[in-house]
Amino acid sequence: MIPVESEASSKDGVKIIYVAKENILQFLKEKKDEGFDYLLMITGIDYKDHLEVVYHLLSSKSGERLVVKAKTDGEIDSVTSLWKGANWHERETWDLLGIKFNGHPNLKRILLAEGWVGHPLRKDYPMEKKQYVNLKEDGYDSVSFEKKEGY
């Protein structure tokens, strides 16, 4: 059994479990074996002093739901070995929140262009600084702070 740090409940009555980030892969594997076969989404929250990774699980047999959270400083183990769908969700969390998933097969930006500076959902992201996606001569995108031809 993996130790649980603390438990809480959300407003819609779903259990929230906090787990240490080193144990997250083992803990989710246990939960998957218990019947939580669906990974609905992975997301992150920026609490300024630390980041939190949130996993929403669902059991398709009983309809039970579970929220698992882990505090992190920017790195956590990938769960792509358990759920194939975790791949895109982890890429998105890396793209928008800058949480690195160790062991992910293809951790690249998914929604923003490759080369983007910063992670927009961080609370300290500079909103007034515009970035432009420009078209390079070889057809690929490049990101810069200046507006260039063909952006």
Next chain:
Amino acid sequence: MQDKIVEVNFGPQHPSTHGVLRVKVKLDGEVIVDAQPIIGYLHRNAEKLSEMGYYPKAQIYVDRLDYAAALNMELGFVLSAEKLMDVQVPDRALWIRMMMVELNRIASHFIWLGTHGLDMGMLSPFFYCFREREKVFRILDEITGSRLLYNYFAIGGVYSDVTPKSLEMIKTWLSDFDKNLTEIENIFKKSYVYVARTKGTGKLGLDDTISYGVTGPMLRAAGKKWDLRKNKPYLHYDQINFDVPSQQAGDVYARMLVRIEEMHQSARIVAQVLDKLPAGDFYNKKYSKPMLVRIKATGESYIPTESPKGEFGIYLVGDGSAIPYRFRIRSPSFANLSAAPAMLIGYKIADMTATLSSMDPVFGEVDR
């Protein structure tokens, strides 16, 4: 001659990708050996935008997620926000909401059915589908005042009551809806070319479906009877009789059958709501619009709803202010589309349009 792998770019401006999807396909002859969907061309970070304003202000961004079924998107937001703020909703508003989302589900499935037919080389169902969709839009227009993006549900109720004229319109529309839909259905089912191209195409097994987090009609077509309206009823779906269609094959043809049956069931729900619609307020008079922006909320909530594409919900985290601290959109199309490589690899390039359109991706929602 030496075998050569050819890389082809499909999209982002291809008519059959239903938006701005780009798929990098590697071909061996005409067999797909690798397919990588590339998304993000419609990205505008609705999550960040919603985290910048008061709770009710997020609704216009939610509206524009799945623009084919805007009311279903709004429903996911208002339910989640009401839970977070402990706002009570009058009974009549709940019934009106239920009727509206079912109407919008029908409209969304019609646009899918029409364009899916178009992808498969059938022009006539497109016109029939848009004719029927137009009738639904006339009703939605009469009730909400707009045709595509409604901004109609509000935290604490709905913005306006249904008019007697609109109820008459729904009754007239319902009287021949099933007949018209069966007509369109038969065009698909009796077309030899359509059946030959879709049966056994784009198969996704149940294990893969669950592993990828795929929900909605695609899951039901793969053999699982799972519908949140039945399995975790919200609004008043537990007081309504309807069936959850399901198929075993998990291919494009099965998805078409499931969606068409869902439309019949949605019409059944609308008819029952008309009978049961209670009298009373259509919004909570305690919460006027200026007051809503002042409600402070803490904690977190996530209410899953069954949108036409699958499980949709908004994960809200409040920090005690009137602005959401975290606003996460669980978009079904995003998860469904991530399963695309599993459905494409091994099939021929000609099957690709069939498979992609059977997923019903809407890019406002995928790219957010």
